[in-house]
Amino acid sequence: MTDKPPTHPIVLTTTQKILQEIDILVRSRYAVLYLLTHEETRLETLLFQMAKRQGKQLFCWTATGGLSHYGELQGEPCLASTKKELVDPAEILRFIQNESVAALFLLKDFHPFLDDPHVVRRLR
Numbered sequence: 001m002t003d004k005p006p007t008h009p010i011v012l013t014t015t016q017k018i019l020q021e022i023d024i025l026v027r028s029r030y031a032v033l034y035l036l037t038h039e040e041t042r043l044e045t046l047l048f049q050m051a052k053r054q055g056k057q058l059f060c061w062t063a064t065g066g067l068s069h070y071g072e073l074q075g076e077p078c079l080a081s082t083k084k085e086l087v088d089p090a091e092i093l094r095f096i097q098n099e100s101v102a103a104l105f106l107l108k109d110f111h112p113f114l115d116d117p118h119v120v121r122r123l124r
Contacts, residue, residue, distance in 0.1 A: 015046075023050055026104065032123065040108065044070070047104055057103040061092050063113075089113035093122035 012020065025033055037043050044060060048070055051058040058070045066084040086092050089110065096105050113119045 019046060019050065022047075023054075026050065027054065034111075044106065047106055051104045055102060057101060058106065059103055060106045060108060061086070061110075062108045063087055063089065067092060067095070089116065090118040090122055093119065097122065 022033065022035075035043065044058070048058045060068045060070065064087065066082055067086040068083075069081045086095055089107075092105075092107065114123075
């Protein structure tokens with residue numbers, strides 16, 4: 001009889017479990033995920049890392065700043081370019097629908113625009 005080394009279960013933190021779930025949903029090609037967090041910067045960093053692992057790019061949108069494309073500088077996410085003219089919520093959805101690059105799009109504070117029928121139609 002041989003002695004087997006003791007096995008230790010892998011314990012995931014709540015953050016790791018949530019990221020694992022988001023990763024599965026993204027890889028399953030869910031078109032829209034609604035995420036609620038008070039830690040925007042942390043979420044951006046985690047989504048950037050996820051996008052990189054999946055061979056995708058990360059874009060972030062705000063109604064005041066337009067669309068920002070994130071790149072990488074010394075292994076850390078950094079702002080690569082911005083399209084300040086893309087501030088209209090219906091227009092950013094049109095842009096996303098027409099974009100052919102593999103990417104994740106983080107639309108910050110988008111929930112107030114869900115009452116706009118043009119936005120709702122574009123999301124269908």
